[in-house]
Amino acid sequence: MAGEMSMIGSVILALLLAGYLGQQYLPPPKPRVIGLDLGTTFCSVGVFQPGTGEIEIIEDDKGRKSIPSVVSFTLTGVFAGHEGQELSDVNPQNTIYDAKRFIGKIFDEETLEKESARYPFKVIFNNGSADFLVNTNSTFTVTPEFIGSRLLLKMRKMAEKQLGVPVEKAVISVPAEFDERQRNYTIRAANLAGLDVLRVINEPTAAAMAYGLHKAEVFNVLVVDLGGGTLDVSLLNKQGGMFLTRAMAGNNQLGGQDFTQRLLQYTTERVRQQYGVPPTLKEDIHLLRQAVEAAKLNLTQEPHVHLRVPLYLQMTGASGAQEEKVLFEEKLTRETFEELNADLFQKILAPIETVLVEGHLDKQEVDEIVLVGGSTRIPRIRQLISQYFGKEPNTSVDPDLAVVTGVAIQAGIMGGSWPLQVSAIEIPNRHLRKTNFS
Structure with missing residues (x-):
């Protein structure tokens, strides 16, 4: 019996040694799961590199780490990202942006008409859903998830070109307030781009992971996400490795x-x-x-x-x-x-005050203030937030890339990449509603 145990121990030791030597001297495997941030204004894709544990944000052929969430239809083709944005002024009726505002959302006709009045392209009512009318060599409609799929497909191709391997699996982020229907339609957009979604993660949780807060001794985290088109404020409560969203507020008509x-x-x-x-x-x-x-x-x-x-x-x-x-x-x-x-900068404080009231928390009890979105780089905005809380927000992560960094970490976890990371578990809060300001 002792001989058998000794043999088993030797085999285990040999396997561990082989694994260690493999990590040291063999090239690490290519990541096969990508992390996707399908933003309202910009999108990004990242990967967790096995072996080194580094996060790589995939760049396009001009070295840009994000692409505009814009898709333009012309007589010669469909152009996504920067190419689509370049056509926005000369082809405004057929250039679609802000599709994330519409994906999976149920509208009544009056609300949709009011929402679509701000856009140069035509948004039409389709049995409670929004479609976009396109007129090139023919007139047709496209869905918000189709627009999303073109952006996701572009990012998938960017990742495949950089990694040199086919990519078919992804983790994708969504706003914390997205309901089950909106999450499913986001997954449908990824499926249209040929991707199998392994997990959907809330954007505030992804941002907290980017800052390493899933492994830190913090309890109350305030995430201020100010991008190009929307402001989202979330109050997270962390217990162990689990995040609970306690309150949400925002302004879907305020941004860069x-x-x-x-x-x-x-x-x-x-x-x-x-x-x-x-x-x-x-x-x-x-x-x-x-x-x-x-x-x-x-x-x-x-x-x-x-x-x-x-x-x-x-x-x-x-x-x-x-x-x-x-x-x-x-x-x-x-x-x-x-x-x-x-006056616009001052509006940022209203959702912050609201989440603290609804989360039954004093501002002194907030352990970390996390900034997400490129517009939080504006010095006056950082100053306002700092003055309100009496302490500096955490700015250790590029705010443009905070969400995609966290999603890439989660993608590495789902892909079983080494070195192992501590996963952040989200506790569903199905009764939570987002308070919107305008």
């Missing part, structure tokens, strides 16, 4: 796009003041919007930026209307940007 629009309105008025007429050509408006968006991003790091935008203005002279090429130049300061958006 609104801050950019304020800046665009200001610069358009400055053009009118300098030259007597505002820009009217689609190409000019497109160039000005691109310049303003870049300026907004640069103002998070710099106190001021200079705009230089060539425009073709429709001037009226002695011989009638004619185009005149001008070079619009303007100095934009962070102070001006903050003044233009002061």
Whole structure:
């Protein structure tokens, strides 16, 4: 008996030694499960690298780590991501964005009509669901999940190109307030892109994992997610490795796009003041919007930026209307940007106050404040949050990539990748409702 036990022990030791040597000297296996963040404004894909335990955010062919959540239909094809966004000003009726706002959601006709009034493309009512009307060489409708599938397919191809292996499995994130129908339609979008979804994880939980909070001694975590189009605030309670969402609030009409629009309105008025007429050509408006968006991003790091935008203005002279090429130049300061958006920035505090009240928590009891979404980079927004809580929020993770980083960690767990990670378990809270501000 002792001999048998000794033999078994030797076999186990040999297997452990072989595993160790394999990890040290053999190339690690390629990850086969990808983590997907299908955002309202931007999407990202990441993987957990076996062996090293590092998270790799997949880049496109130009080194960009996220793609716009935009799909444009033309006579020659369907263009997703950056290619779709480039067509947004010249092909607005057939360029779909914000599809995540509609996916799996049930509408009445009046609500859908009100919701769709803000878009240049046509949103139609289809037995309680929203469809998008497209008119290229023919007129047809597409569903929100189809739009999502084109974005997911693009990210799947990016991952396959980078990894050099076929990818058929994924973990995907969704907003915490998504109900079962919205989650199922998100899974359907992934299925249309040829992906088998192993797990759906809430975005706030994914963000908390990115910050390593699933392994830290914290209890109350506030996640402020301010992206391009929406603000979501979630209060999480962690017990062991389990996360419970205690309260949610937000504003589905507040985000980086609104801050950019304020800046665009200001610069358009400055053009009118300098030259007597505002820009009217689609190409000019497109160039000005691109310049303003870049300026907004640069103002998070710099106190001021200079705009230089060539425009073709429709001037009226002695011989009638004619185009005149001008070079619009303007100095934009962070102070001006903050003044233009002061009322919008202040709106961020209302959902924060609401989740604390509904979660029966004092702000002093919040252990960690986690920032998610590119718009939380804006210094004034960080300052407002810091002043409200009397302490600095956690900024150790790139806010643009926090959710996809957490989803990639979960993808590594689902794929059984080594080194092993502690999984974050979400406790369903089916009675929870999100409070929305506007």
